[in-house]
Amino acid sequence: MAGSSGAGLETYNQKRDFTQTAEPPGRKAGKTGRSFVIQKHAATRLHYDLRLEMDGVLKSWAVTRGPSLVAGEKRLAVHVEDHPLDYADFEGTIPKGNYGAGAVIVWDRGDWSRVDGDYAKGKLEIELKGEKLSGRWHLVRMRPKRGETRENWLLIKSEDAAARPPDAPDILSERPESIQTGRTVEDVAKGADAPSKPAKPPAAPRRKPRAKADAPVAKAAPSAMPDFVEPALATLKPSPPTGPEWLHEVKFDGYRLQARLEGTEVRLLTRSGLDWTDRFGPDIPDALRALPAQQALIDGELVVESGAGASDFSALQADLSAGRNDRFVFYVFDLLYLDGQDLRDVPLIERKGILEDLVGPEPGRVRFSAHFGETGSMVLRHACRLSLEGIISKEADAPYRSGRGKSWIKSKCSARQEFVVAGFLPSTTSDKLVGSLALGVYEDGKLDYVGRVGTGFSAAVAEDLRSRLEEMRIDKSPFVRKLTADEARGVQFVHPELVAEVEFRAWTADGLLRHASFRGLREDKPAAEVVRESGPAGAAPKAQKRRVALTHPDRIYWSDEGITKEGLADYYAQVWTRIAPFIVGRPLALLRCPSGITGQRFFQKHAWRGISKHIAQVKDPKAKDEEAMVAVNNLDGLMALVQSATLEIHPWGSTVADWDRPDTITMDLDPGEGVAWGAIIAAAEEVRQRLQDAGLAAFVKTSGGKGLHVVAPLRPKADWPTVKAFTKGLAEAMAADSPDDYVATITKSKRKGRILIDYLRNQRGMTAVAAYSTRARPGAAVSMPVAWEELDQIGPAYFTVTNTPARLDDLAHDPWEDFRTAARPLEGKARRSKA
Incomplete structure (x- = not known):
């Protein structure tokens, strides 16, 4: 991100620890000059830093592919913080763990002069007089995209006597050495000393420039740009391949697109060749147009990412329906053609290297899809733990081949595929909505019934589906077999033309879907191509069977996410064995939302008229005249809470068997405005250490809101006043030790930029949201137990009703598996950690 001359050196100094790095401290010089330097920097990613002396500092740009002497060739130059003039002589290694770690050499330097334009206005034509580079150059600031934090420029060589033709030697390869x-x-990375005599530079060839591409890539075929190229498709396998010849990428959950760049014209084509450029707004085409290429064919996937960075097809569908395009990101993972060269026969690993250089390292609207070289099973396990869709494994040396083949293998974290919509059931709550969809797959040209999906569509999507399907109604079932009475009851059959993407937990033994959830319509795939990808497996999902009847199961609780009462019941059935230890046999406070999260809501801790027989009623021994409180003892009780519109479950920290001796401590870390996620993690780690210092084990979970809960299991020995005094002392000690970071008082005016260490959950009658409980907030987040090492890979509301079951299915180890066995009695006291 660009830094102004006033604040740039401050930013420079803040990023560096000068006790560890030999880089010079940032001091603004009084003199004014016109020196320039280009430093070659082998950091996480090799690049060249162009620095121009202006106003007593070095204005700096990171040129991702280095400067090119080919006239008209565009190179991305990312504006970074100002550097001090002394930095022009810096050559050496920045130690590991420091900002910009890696080797640096002074690749070129000299003087520069302004030919035309104005730096402040983002257009500058300069002339360089260096030992390697000379002649005129353009620096042009690009128009920023919405949400983009970096300042992107283009570095372009002018047409002059210093320009080289495209087939001339590349100055970067020809002259790799330091001129200092x-x-x-x-050499610098290896610690080699400078030679006694610097290498003499060879004479640079001077030929008549031609407006063409770089020198040909090995194995690339010079050719005209081909027409639409049918995409390569992956074959589904139950597990990823093994061996060093494979690389593994994240499987995205969006629309597969081929980007065609021809000069200033950009088109986005679906996997069947439809032109969808106009559907996605101007930002993605603009970002592609700014790439340093004249012609390119790029394979990628357009997605909408959740707050924590996972792609979300439902959110993509919702944004398209709403005409919103500010969240679209185009992840690119293959390059088929570039500036006169057909790359399809070039090995994948080389194609990806060229693509990475083309796109650059900074996260904009177009992003490079990185790959992993670890074992496929490890990458898949990690992806599933983070609730991603799965991975794509690709042969590193394979060419690009259209169609479904064996060089691309997909492995999924959860069962998900397309199904044909062949009927619908009207909603029981509105005559404008669908309640569920009847689905099928083709086998030998005939449509097989596979069951229904009744959750996952928002009210807007449900209304749109009802409108579209009403016009497609037919009198006769399109399924090959006659449906049973239960299967056919209430179904309005339609022409089997629409394709829905659905996530589900498993196939039943008779080939029907279990726990299905709608993700969106796939308008890029014809219905006739939809077949069963896997199953039936014959094994039911790891979930308890629901026995409590739900009235109005299609009532939508989370409108934007399309999660219905039935969807919530399915979720709790799947996580029952996990949530049970934290809610069974405890007094509960419930947040009930009869009309969903956008309607009326109220907390309830006492039994109500007409309460289900499956919900237990318990009496507080210290409140003999008070109404009975509520508790649950089994899955039926939890399902009864769902039926009564309970969207949050808040248990006591003690059980009904021992009301006055808590078995759980919960420290709620509630960030004020402007607190970064990393600061919340640091606070959680400090609470963990203080609990351990007191002899207690510490576990962590997301709150499903903005913060974290650090939870300690107790042997129920101490009473509530003792536990409250301990937690209060811990919170106040943290606030006293780090008053700029933490507060222990609830007053909101004191919390801006700080984290509230909330200990008030730890007193009699108070509650905290249960592990695995849903939250009545947009996004349908849940309070998720996580491993400590996961915290920097997620966000506070990362886990949701939608992605939690897949995570739990693929966890190799439950991070809270030893929660109760780790319980210890409270015997120590919280103490200050600083003098």
């Missing part, structure tokens, strides 16, 4: 010491960046 003669060392290469590899």
Whole structure:
């Protein structure tokens, strides 16, 4: 991100620890000059730093692919913080763990002068007089995209006597050495001393420039740009392949698109060749147009990401329906053609390297899809733990081949595929909505019935589906077999033309879907191509069977996410064995929302008239005249809470068997405005250490809101006043030790930029949201137990009703598996950690 001359050196100094790095401290010089330097920097990613002396500092740009002497060739230059003038002589290694760690050499330097334009206005034509580079150059600031934090420029060589033709040697390869010491960046990385005599630079060839591409890539075929290329498709396998010849990428959950860049014209084509450029707004085409290429064919996937970075097809569908395009991101993972070269026969790993250079490292609207070289099973396990859809494994040396083949293998974290919509049931709550869809797959040209999906569509989507399906109604069932009376009851059959993407937990033994959830319509795939991808497996999902009847199961509780009463019941059935230890046999406070999260809501801790027989009623021994409180003892009780519109479950920290001796401590870390996620993690780690210092084990979970809960299991020995005094002392000690970071008082005016260490959950009658409980907030987040090492990979509301079951299915180890066995009695006291 660009820094102004006033604040740039402050930013420079803040990013560096000068006790560890030999880089010079940032001091603004009084003199004014016109020196320039280009430093070759082998950091996480090799790049070249262009620095121009202006106003006593070095204005700096990271040129991702380095400067090019080919006239008209565009190179991305990311504006970074100002550097001090002394930095022009810096050559050496920035130690690991420091900002910009890696080897640096002084690749070129000299003087520059302004030919035309104005730096402040983002258009600057300069002339360089260096030892390697000379002639005129353009620096042009690009129009920022919405939400983009970096400042992107383009570095473009002018047409002049210093320009080289495209087939001339690349100056970067021709002259890799430092003009200060003669060392290469590899020499510096190895710690080699400077040679006694710097290498003499060879004479640069001077030929008549031609407006063409770079020198050909090995194995690339010079050719005209092909027409639409049918995409390569992955074959579904139950597990990823093994071996060093495979690389593994994240499987995205969006629309597969081929981007065609021809000069200033950009088109986005679906996997069947439909032109969908106009559907996605101007930002993605603009970002592609800004790439340093004249012609390109790029394979990728357009997605909408959740707050924690996971792609979300439902959110993509919702944004398209709403005409919203500010969240679209285009992840690119293959390059088929570039500036006169057909790359399809080039090995994948080389194609990806060229693509990475083309796109650059910064996260904009177009992003490079990185790959992993670890074992496929490890990558898949990690992806599933983070509730991603799965991975794609690809042969590193394979060419690009259209159609479904064996060089691309997909492995999924949860069962998900497309199904044909062949009927619908009207909603029981509105005559404008669908309640559920009847689904099928084709086998030998005939449509097989596979069951229904009744959750996952928002009210807007349900209304749109009802409108579309009403016009497609037919009198006769399109399924090959006659449906049973239960299957056919209430179904309005339609022409089997629409394709729905559905996530589900398993196939039943008779080939029907279990716990299905709608993700969106796939308008890029014809219904006739939809077949059963896997199953029936014959094994039911790991979930308890529901026995409590639900009235109005299609009532929508989370409108934007399309989660219905039935969807919530399915979720709790799947996580029952996990949530049970934290809610069974405890007094509960419930947040009930009869009309969903957008309607009336109220907390309830006492029994109500007409309460289900499956919900237990318990009496507080210290409140003999008070109404009975509520508790649950089994899955039926939890399902009865769902039926009564309970969207949050808040248990006591003690059980009804021992009301006055808590068995759980919960420290709620509630961030004020402006607190970064990393600061919340640091606070949780400090609470963990203080609990451990007191002899207690510490576990962590997301709150489903903005913060974290650090939870300690107790042997029920101490009473409530003792536990409250301990937790209060812990919170106040943290606030006293770090008053700029933490507060222990609830007053909101004191919390801006700080984290409230809320200990008030830990007193008699108070509650905290249960592990695995849903939250009555947009996004349908849940309070999720996680491993400590997961915290920097997620966000506070990362886990939801939608993605939690897949995570739990694929967890190799439950991070809270030893929660109760780790319980210890409270014997220590919280103490200050600083003098």
